[in-house]
Amino acid sequence: MAEHNDVKKINETAGYQRTIAEHKRTIAEQERTIAEQERTIAEQERTIAEHKERIDIEKKKVIEISEVVEQTSMLLSRVMELRDPYTKGHSEHVGEIAVNFVTLNPLLNFPKEKIPMIYRAALLHDIGKIGISEQVLNKPTKLTEAELVMIKYHTNLGYNLIKSFLFDKLVGDAILYHHENFDGSGYPEGLKGNEIPLIARIFRIADYYDALTSSRPYRPALEPEVALRIMKGDSRCFDPNLFSFFVESIEHITKKASVPSEVPNARN
Template structure:
């Protein structure tokens, strides 16, 4: 049975024809299988200054939504074919910015409440009171404006964050480039003096990383350990050619000069902000676990973990590389020597860890750098 309270309707129909009614920007889609209801609703919304379209079922509504932009849908719940709840679902997932008001018979109150919980803005029960309907339309549109503004604000915010993230990423990329160019320049400077330094430095830094990861050093700290290993002998830049490149045996005095290279390296690097940690490792890379190293004669855990790790792999690389005066030692021989020096030159815990890494992995790491 169709009932409509006409309270307020005449006024609104009258206002609808009144040229002084403010036209509104929002457009309504009215969906009802009953012609009379569609007409009444069309007049009510026209009376409020809204333009509207109509559809006699949900399928037609879905098609019209693809053709025209609507801000609000007033839909019946009970309709042949797809019902109002299914239409609501479609609108919620495809047009989240459309406000939906359900029109329902008293018997469908449960359905109306279900609609509210799945995204409808409001509902009116038939027979409906025009004034009440008018108020609900304005209230729903007010809420929708807030939702839309909020969503636009969110989108803007996301866009700003995205833009700033991209800018930061670019800046970081440039800094990283500058870092690696600085590192390269430092290594090249040393390589120009002592050939093959670069390959040795690269190998020991890879070996250091391998052992450091096995020791569970957090990845955030690995970068400093890697740089420290890469630059360990940078201080040799400050040692004169006569000593550094001397083909004959060094005198005691010349050895003392060579032994200054960790400190010289430290002085070079400590002023470069991103190399501060690496500088400490450079300073300590010639220390020995038993305290007989140089320059500070640190012992045990006083020596940075990175420098203790480095000591093991530096010796390993030196033993397994060809030298002008001898061929490279086999892995087995180098391993025996490392075990022999455990507790004196090397931290026994790190020797254990070194031994736990299979020979093939050391070999693969070395070969990956040759390629």
């Protein structure tokens, strides 16, 4: 009986030892798995860090390009104003009015990231005037038919100048269509109503208002109330909803606007 108990104990001990050995193997395997997982996590962290670095570099490049484009747009706008001194500051004013217009009107649901583009579009909207003779641009008396045709060509000329550069479509639309009238009587294509891109319908109002309230070779600057009266009399030019909003909010719309930079968070 004692012998039987001894054998039983030996067997039990051997069983425990096997179980312990198995546990040890399992623990060793788990440790290997954990070590592998740690390596994988470390690799993923390295990959994330590399991606982040690449994204930061790309963001920096976008900012640099954006700043160059901004400065080039400003330079071109100044060059144009040298040829047509009466329009000095006009492009900036149109930009400020248009930026206020979209930021103050929530119904337009204008994408926030496109707001800096509006200002750029404004700086360049009359860029085609670079190709128009100074005598015609600054003529203090009534323009002939041929001179009018020449002046009207500044929209196509401007668009052709910038179309091969990397500008947002909005900039091209503003340059090409800012003289289209809502009733279809404008140029260059005689577009009507909503066929005219939103940005061009906004610019039509901003451009018209700033032209009237600035001095010209053929007349002094008009008072805002007089300008509004003239615009109301020529309302066929404007999108009626946008024009009503402009009339209602004119005091705020014509204030100096703060134009956000293109990639606001990437500077940090």
